[in-house]
Amino acid sequence: MQNWNHLLQFDQKHIWHPYAKMPSTPPPIGVKKTNGSQITLSDNRQLIDGMSSWWACIHGYNHPVIQQAMHDQIDTMSHIMFGGLTHQPAIELAQRLVKLTPKGLESVFFSDSGSVAMEVAIKIAFQYWISLAQPQKTQLLTVRNGYHGDTFATMAICDPDNGMHNLFTPSLSKHFFSPPPQMGFDIKSDDKDIMALETLLAQHHQTIAAITIEPIVQGAGGMRFYRPDYLKQLSKLCQDYNVLFIADEIATGFGRTGKLFACEWANISPDILCLGKALTGGNLSLAATLTTQTISQAISQGTPGLLMHGPTFMANPLACATANASIDLLLNSSWKENIERIETHLQHTLLPLNEIPGIKEARVLGAIGVIELERNDLGETIQTIAVKNGIWLRPFGQLVYTMPAYNISNEQLKQLTTGMTKSITTALKESMNKPLN
Numbered sequence: 001m002q003n004w005n006h007l008l009q010f011d012q013k014h015i016w017h018p019y020a021k022m023p024s025t026p027p028p029i030g031v032k033k034t035n036g037s038q039i040t041l042s043d044n045r046q047l048i049d050g051m052s053s054w055w056a057c058i059h060g061y062n063h064p065v066i067q068q069a070m071h072d073q074i075d076t077m078s079h080i081m082f083g084g085l086t087h088q089p090a091i092e093l094a095q096r097l098v099k100l101t102p103k104g105l106e107s108v109f110f111s112d113s114g115s116v117a118m119e120v121a122i123k124i125a126f127q128y129w130i131s132l133a134q135p136q137k138t139q140l141l142t143v144r145n146g147y148h149g150d151t152f153a154t155m156a157i158c159d160p161d162n163g164m165h166n167l168f169t170p171s172l173s174k175h176f177f178s179p180p181p182q183m184g185f186d187i188k189s190d191d192k193d194i195m196a197l198e199t200l201l202a203q204h205h206q207t208i209a210a211i212t213i214e215p216i217v218q219g220a221g222g223m224r225f226y227r228p229d230y231l232k233q234l235s236k237l238c239q240d241y242n243v244l245f246i247a248d249e250i251a252t253g254f255g256r257t258g259k260l261f262a263c264e265w266a267n268i269s270p271d272i273l274c275l276g277k278a279l280t281g282g283n284l285s286l287a288a289t290l291t292t293q294t295i296s297q298a299i300s301q302g303t304p305g306l307l308m309h310g311p312t313f314m315a316n317p318l319a320c321a322t323a324n325a326s327i328d329l330l331l332n333s334s335w336k337e338n339i340e341r342i343e344t345h346l347q348h349t350l351l352p353l354n355e356i357p358g359i360k361e362a363r364v365l366g367a368i369g370v371i372e373l374e375r376n377d378l379g380e381t382i383q384t385i386a387v388k389n390g391i392w393l394r395p396f397g398q399l400v401y402t403m404p405a406y407n408i409s410n411e412q413l414k415q416l417t418t419g420m421t422k423s424i425t426t427a428l429k430e431s432m433n434k435p436l437n
């Protein structure tokens with residue numbers, strides 16, 4: 001193998017990273033291998049992983065059960081086109097998803113990434129109304145602080161201020177934005193937020209095809225937690241005003257919030273559900289869009305009668321087999337106890353940071369810990385200090401957050417939160433140029 005300096009130099013000069021400039025600064029850090037919640041860097045330093053590679057690697061890296069399933073599937077069939085053909089891994093995955101997801105979601109569309117799963121959800125919603133001779137329903141209603149992906153249809157429903165709207169406005173479809181749900185999972189609310197949403201619906205429901213929202217946790221648009229009751233009322237409003245309800249559980253799906261799916265907190269079933277990220281336990285890129293049979297039948301009985309989407313790598317057998325192994329592993333584990341164990345630890349270690357000046361709010365839900373800072377310019381510094389402290393974090397804006405693998409050991413979890421606290425307080429101290437108490 002070429003030496004690491006050489007590889008990293010090439011990387012800097014030729015490879016784009018997520019939301020980065022070229023050459024990227026600071027330069028990306030080389031990773032040699034992974035195992036469980038451990039990341040081994042090119043210079044052999046060890047980091048404890050606090051990110052699960054963006055919500056995905058819920059069982060940690062290189063889990064032997066998943067790896068065995070992947071090896072077995074490679075030996076049998078890595079890929080086959082899905083047009084006109086089908087296979088056991090896809091069928092068995094669809095069976096699992098139909099069984100596990102909220103009631104009524106029975107038609108499954110497989111795609112390659114979360115953004116595409118959302119694109120498909122939006123296309124399905126539009127095509128549903130076209131099929132029912134209501135082609136004027138071409139708009140979406142969503143809430144501020146949302147994140148649904150980086151592609152064009154999804155960008156248009158990401159938060160208009162902290163998303164990419166300013167940059168791409170002329171190319172984006174215009175949709176309706178309601179204020180975000182009030183912050184707080186277990187608050188008593190005056191319902192002003194849901195009333196604002198109803199006002200928009202009452203005015204515009206004739207042209208609205210669907211409402212999109214991330215249930216309970218708004219992820220990349222602000223790492224905000226909100227109350228189940230909001231979701232329940234939103235679901236009811238969708239029925240009252242005859243618009244579809246698209247739930248984006250790409251981040252929350254598969255246990256992260258303490259329920260298998262965050263919709264369960266409100267005991268609701270959306271019309272359309274998107275899954276991704278943890279679907280394969282973070283081992284391969286795979287996503288799914290589930291709908292009710294009412295929707296799939298309406299589309300199939302309309303004109304042209306076909307759902308107009310079909311990616312080349314649709315339902316890749318290797319990815320589906322990996323997802324099956326990951327789901328079985330999750331269900332056979334004591335994942336709920338693990339989420340509670342992590343939640344309790346995060347509460348004990350991160351919530352006290354609420355007392356520290358410079359920290360706007362520390363909040364915890366399920367296996368998600370968020371520290372929101374007052375200022376938004378410390379992310380890079382905190383990441384650098386975190387690596388020095390032996391942990392991997394990827395802050396953005398004013399948000400420093402962790403969502404570790406469910407099976408992270410208590411010892412690693414302790415190192416993670418200690419390192420996180422230390423990195424944040426050190427960065428704040430440096431930035432204020434005065435000691436904190």
Ligand SMILES: *Cc1c(COP(=O)(O)O)cnc(C)c1O
Pocket residue numbers: 113114115116118147148149150214219220248249250251276277
């Ligand atoms: C990550 C994410 C997406 C986009 O998924 P990609 O796989 O990155 O395309 C969409 N919605 C939510 C809620 C997400 O967290």
